[in-house]
Amino acid sequence: MHFRRLRLAGFKSFVEPTELRIEPGLTGVVGPNGCGKSNLLEAIRWVMGEGSAKSLRGGGMEDVIFAGTAMRPSREFADVTLVLDNEDRGAPAGFNDSDTIEVQRRIERGLGSAYRLNGRDVRQRDVQLLFADAATGAHSPALVSQGRIGAIIAAKPVERRQLLEEAAGISGLHVRRREAEIRLRAADANLQRLDDVLRGLE
Numbered sequence: 756m757h758f759r760r761l762r763l764a765g766f767k768s769f770v771e772p773t774e775l776r777i778e779p780g781l782t783g784v785v786g787p788n789g790c791g792k793s794n795l796l797e798a799i800r801w802v803m804g805e806g807s808a809k810s811l812r813g814g815g816m817e818d819v820i821f822a823g824t825a826m827r828p829s830r831e832f833a834d835v836t837l838v839l840d841n842e843d844r845g846a847p848a849g850f851n852d853s854d855t856i857e858v859q860r861r862i863e864r865g866l867g868s869a870y871r872l873n874g875r876d877v878r879q880r881d882v883q884l885l886f887a888d889a890a891t892g893a894h895s896p897a898l899v900s901q902g903r904i905g906a907i908i909a910a911k912p913v914e915r916r917q918l919l920e921e922a923a924g925i926s927g928l929h930v931r932r933r934e935a936e937i938r939l940r941a942a943d944a945n946l947q948r949l950d951d952v953l954r955g956l957e
């Protein structure tokens with residue numbers, strides 16, 4: 756699944772609507788210190804469902820919204836859209852009829868985050884599962900932030916297993932298994948209640 760375009764508005768230093776085309780092959784981002792190179796990678800992690808503000812170098816999630824400068828007022832929302840290539844129909848069922856998948860996340864001050872997949876409102880979990888099934892995601896070891904290389908080299912066996920599981924594209928199965936277990940427990944509790952009611956009627 757290739758990333759085709761990244762659109763940002765009000766995200767960190769990208770206050771004006773900005774669209775970047777991501778061509779096939781290797782992409783390099785160059786620029787002077789502080790120009791926003793890391794912010795671009797963080798925008799990709801954020802739109803993939805990153806839930807930790809700390810890992811985006813912020814204290815709270817609203818810190819991703821343009822905070823203003825001496826010359827420009829702050830913004831009330833941040834919006835990031837990642838356009839994925841689906842020409843090979845590699846995405847899960849539900850996207851079989853579209854050549855691209857647009858994943859959008861928007862945060863408004865005081866209102867929190869909302870997600871959309873091809874314009875349809877979805878849960879954060881749906882977005883995270885989409886990327887987990889494609890063997891990537893906000894916590895993918897393929898996204899190596901500054902200073903993280905040492906941590907990956909020194910990873911414990913359990914952490915290394917997570918890397919392999921993600922590369923094999925089975926991380927999404929763990930999430931689904933946890934959700935299925937929760938539903939099973941709820942169904943079990945309902946059955947027990949039903950048994951109690953039936954016994955009361957006998």
Ligand code: ATP
Pocket residue numbers: 766767768786787788789790791792793794795818819820821822823
């Ligand atoms: P370096 O090469 O030094 O690693 P970089 O190009 O990766 O730098 P970033 O770290 O992506 O740069 O961007 C830092 C800039 O983003 C700083 O100027 C900072 O003020 C700005 N910035 C971060 N968050 C916000 C925000 N919420 N609102 C406005 N500007 C922000």
